[in-house]
Amino acid sequence: MHRDNYKAKLDASQYKLTGQRATVLEVMIRNRGKHLSAEEVLQQARLLRPNIGIATVYRTLEKLASLEILYKGMFDSGKYRYELADDREHHHHHVVCVNCGSITEIKDDLLCELEKNIEKQGFRIVDHDLKFFGYCPNCTKS
Amino acid sequence: MHRDNYKAKLDASQYKLTGQRATVLEVMIRNRGKHLSAEEVLQQARLLRPNIGIATVYRTLEKLASLEILYKGMFDSGKYRYELADDREHHHHHVVCVNCGSITEIKDDLLCELEKNIEKQGFRIVDHDLKFFGYCPNCTKS
DNA sequence: TCCTCTTTGATAATAATTTTCATTTAATAT
DNA sequence: ATATTAAATGAAAATTATTATCAAAGAGGA
Numbered sequence: 001m002h003r004d005n006y007k008a009k010l011d012a013s014q015y016k017l018t019g020q021r022a023t024v025l026e027v028m029i030r031n032r033g034k035h036l037s038a039e040e041v042l043q044q045a046r047l048l049r050p051n052i053g054i055a056t057v058y059r060t061l062e063k064l065a066s067l068e069i070l071y072k073g074m075f076d077s078g079k080y081r082y083e084l085a086d087d088r089e090h091h092h093h094h095v096v097c098v099n100c101g102s103i104t105e106i107k108d109d110l111l112c113e114l115e116k117n118i119e120k121q122g123f124r125i126v127d128h129d130l131k132f133f134g135y136c137p138n139c140t141k142s
Numbered sequence: 143m144h145r146d147n148y149k150a151k152l153d154a155s156q157y158k159l160t161g162q163r164a165t166v167l168e169v170m171i172r173n174r175g176k177h178l179s180a181e182e183v184l185q186q187a188r189l190l191r192p193n194i195g196i197a198t199v200y201r202t203l204e205k206l207a208s209l210e211i212l213y214k215g216m217f218d219s220g221k222y223r224y225e226l227a228d229d230r231e232h233h234h235h236h237v238v239c240v241n242c243g244s245i246t247e248i249k250d251d252l253l254c255e256l257e258k259n260i261e262k263q264g265f266r267i268v269d270h271d272l273k274f275f276g277y278c279p280n281c282t283k284s
Numbered sequence: 285t286c287c288t289c290t291t292t293g294a295t296a297a298t299a300a301t302t303t304t305c306a307t308t309t310a311a312t313a314t
Numbered sequence: 315a316t317a318t319t320a321a322a323t324g325a326a327a328a329t330t331a332t333t334a335t336c337a338a339a340g341a342g343g344a
Contacts, residue, residue: 016310018322038300053324058301074216078332079300095265114253115274122279123237130272132257137264158341160291180331195293200332220301221331 003029006069006084013067023049024060028070028084035073035081035103073129075103097136145171148211148226155209165191166202170212170226177215177223177245215271217245239278 006025011017027044028036036044042057061082065072071085075096096103115125148167153159169186170178178186184199203224206212213227217238223245238245257267 016321018310020323051324055302055325056323059322095260095267118237118274118276122282123239123274123276124282125237125274125276127275128273129275131270132260132265132267133269133271134260134265134267140264140266158290160340162292193293197294197333198292201291 009067009069010064013063015063015067020045020049020052020056021060021063023052024057025064025069028064028082032084035075035083037079037081041082075131095132095134095136097134097139100136100139151209151211152206155205157205157209162187162191162194162198163202163205165194166199167206167211170206170224174226177217177225179221179223181221183224217273237274237276237278239276239281242278242281 003026006029007017007022010021010025015021023045024041026048027041031044038054038058038061041061042052042054045052045057061070061072064070065082068085070082072080072082075081115128118125145168148171149159149164152163152167157163165187166183168190169183173186180196180200180203183203184194184196187194187199203212203214207214207224210227212224214222214224217223253270253272257270260267
């Protein structure tokens with residue numbers, strides 16, 4: 001998805017497209033595919049806008065996640081990470097390397113059948129979150 | 143698994159089976175199937191042993207998890223929850239109700255195929271964690 | 285018993301996140 | 315353009331969950 005579409009999405013929301021928000025969004029776009037913590041977003045945002053505050057970063061990430069522009073997830077220990085979420089894809093699958101900590105996105109989706117099974121038991125499923133833990137190709141070699 | 147087996151497992155470990163540890167374990171056994179936070183474990187433990195401290199609860203939960211007597215997971219926002227983990231089952235699947243917050247365990251496992259796909263890409267998978275979000279049978283009705 | 289090592293509870297410290305609040309900014313009406 | 319109003323911001327304080335510190339208590343062995 002293009003930069004402008006994200007901005008348009010934010011613009012069309014109940015929130016104002018302020019400079020700070022555009023900056024946070026810009027950081028996320030430039031790091032497409034990565035999973036950044038709030039602190040990491042702050043550091044990169046300060047390169048573009050030196051006196052943006054941590055509270056604004058948190059507030060903006062939260063808003064962007066509520067607009068589903070970002071996906072907010074907990075991967076390793078104790079802090080949230082954010083990534084660009086293309087609206088079509090609600091499902092996030094990741095492989096977390098237990099050796100180097102790298103997080104790789106995977107696309108394959110065989111879960112529909114499993115979801116259907118669960119729905120037979122009376123649930124209505126709206127989303128899922130799947131993480132694999134193992135060794136990434138790099139760490140498998142050594 | 144029976145109460146005594148957990149105690150035996152702890153007893154056989156490098157750690158002593160102290161009264162406090164037995165109390166925490168007892169709380170977890172009495173809440174089989176539930177996912178308790180450290181604070182919740184403390185409250186229940188204090189009914190059995192009024193002056194057990196929060197630090198001991200955290201330390202014990204951590205140890206029990208490292209012995210794989212408990213499973214430690216992050217479900218909703220910002221705090222860890224613990225549940226009894228029968229050693230055979232490393233894989234945890236849950237349905238989290240987005241309405242009432244209830245967490246239900248599911249057993250079905252169709253993920254082997256997916257794991258194999260990922261391994262073809264050079265990863266070596268050792269574990270996974272799958273959560274579904276939706277409405278539980280209770281909330282689906284209303 | 286004495287000695288040593290482990291565990292404990294209270295409390296301080298830390299880390300991540302949220303709230304508060306006075307000030308700034310943006311959007312709208314004038 | 316200016317005044318008005320509500321939303322957004324940055325700095326700092328507050329909160330929440332968790333971990334570390336440390337002196338005292340407990341357990342086991344020589």
